[in-house]
Amino acid sequence: MTDVAVDQNDPAGLLPSAEEKPEELTEEKIQENEPEDSTEKKNQENEPEAAEGQAAAGDVYRYIKEDLFTSEIYKVEIQNLPKYIGFNDLKKFLNKHGINPHKIKLLGRQKFAFVTFKNQEERDKAMKAVHGMQWKSNVLSVRLAKPKADPILKKRKQEEEADSGQPGAERNTGSQEAEKEEEEPPSIQIANAVTPLWKVPYEEQLMMKEKEVEGVLQKLAREIGNNNKAMLPWLFVQKEKHNKMCCPLEAIRPSPLQTGYRNKCEFVIGVGADGEDRTVGFRLGKYKGGSCAVVSPSETTNVCSEAKRVVQCFQQFIRTTPYAVYSPETYEGHWRQLTVRTTRLKQTMAMVFFNPQKLQEKELEELKQNLGQYFTEGEGKECAVTSLYFVRMGQRTSAGTEDLPCEHVTGEEWIHEELLGLKFRISPHSFFQTNTPAAEILYSAVGEWAQLDQDSTVLDVCCGTGTIGISLAKRVKKVIGIELCQEAVKDAEANAKANGLTNVEFHCGKAEDVFPTILNAVVSPNVTAIVDPPRAGLHSKVILAIRKAEHLKRLVYVACNAKAAMNNFIDLCRAPSNRVRGAAFRPVKAMAVDLFPQTMHCETILLFERVDYSTNTDV
CATH class of the missing domain: 3.30.70.330 (RRM (RNA recognition motif) domain)
Incomplete structure (x- = not known):
């Protein structure tokens, strides 16, 4: 899965909001x-x-x-x-x-x-x-058109008018609800925002997520019926058997860890809810809601203890510097974001996002030197940061932007992780599933469903650091990975080499540009595609290429947001037309895997197989 979209790095809703002024773009x-x-x-x-x-x-x-x-x-x-x-x-x-x-x-x-x-x-x-x-x-x-008012200033003006008793300045329902929320301690407000299911027993969380996926499959059944009349006899049987769903839904697979499971967290830097300046943590609300206050993640259940320790040490460091936090209201200030990545091998990467404004290069070099010394020789040494990076952000760049160059400050260039007995290196911007133990369950299920043999060719689309393809490589003839992020491709190539694999190759580029050419060039009796795209799903060109390639009979789709991927599912199953060439696919089975306990998010796997009208197996 690629790291292109910030949301894709943060299906659990953990990241700070990247929202700036109204109607403003972040790219x-x-x-x-x-x-x-x-x-x-x-x-x-x-x-x-x-x-x-x-x-x-x-x-x-x-x-x-x-x-x-x-x-x-x-x-x-x-x-x-x-x-x-x-x-x-x-x-x-x-x-x-x-x-x-x-x-x-x-x-x-x-x-x-x-x-x-x-x-x-x-x-x-x-x-x-x-x-x-x-x-x-x-x-x-x-x-x-007329501009939107700045949310922060608008809220401030409304509060001033309400306090002054001006006519017509009564607070609206939204403000009243916000006041009720503000009565709760900030730690509870953050828990409700970041991990909204933290009070719900885990078994009940799993039931809720399974029910959500069931609804997606019921909707897909209706859409298939509307878009492919030839499938109606088969669809009728499936809906009768599986509670109006288009295919059987296997029991949800739980996460081995329910707390402290996230190996990547992005923390915003701002003024604390308690008024304390230069606080590192999570925003209490979104900018468009009129809030920029930041709360420490110290009591957030899905953040690991190693990341919390880095946050605390880094906060101490920035409070000793003369530099202010960046303000999305005024565009002034410097400190913007801290990203922390950890592994089960006890390695930690920290990425510091900083807006230079008009600082001289000499000042920036001195700051980087002090930062490195703090984490290697100073009080920050206790955090055991093994890789430290400094990232310069422009005046209007949103936090979390993945194409910004990273300046290596100290330590190793990468962190390393073990998954399914294999070794993986991870660069600052490379995608790696945020819950490693649960990812092992996810990838094992993908391998089972793909029905591979020694003659198989696997197309790993949106492959990130190559985790899925590399985990399957020893079972197949060849693995071809496609990934947009160049850093991730370099990692994937190094990972294949580190694991002694010679039947794996990776291509860098947009899936919609690279995939059709690669797919047409593959000659194999058993071609299987495994796609793990960003939240919005695959580009329509990729779906059209899959449909057109009749030799591709099986597709395993890993969706971090099955609702957002619905159009992909429909296009895979819709009747052939001038736009959509090639026989349709149909869903064979589905399963949810919980990678994000304490939230409503989960990963969904769907197995699609090409419909063969030359036999009677389609009914």
């Missing part, structure tokens, strides 16, 4: 937004006009007047969009007419979208081109 590309209701539009009706006329907007719009880029300044609203269009449809339509948006937010049910641009010229060009244009049977209209 230079358009991101699809989930459909929303009309709340945003209604709220914006009461806000001042955008762009040039912001002087009178008040402090809650201060952020758009700073000398920093924000897409809120150049935002338009496109109205009267055709029914049933999706994000990709709108993006292609705009690109076709020479319009390059920075971000698109499509509110499908209301038939309008917010589109932002990088500058006034591009915004004005889009308004002139799109306004009055006909798309299908609809005539589009465009107008300037």
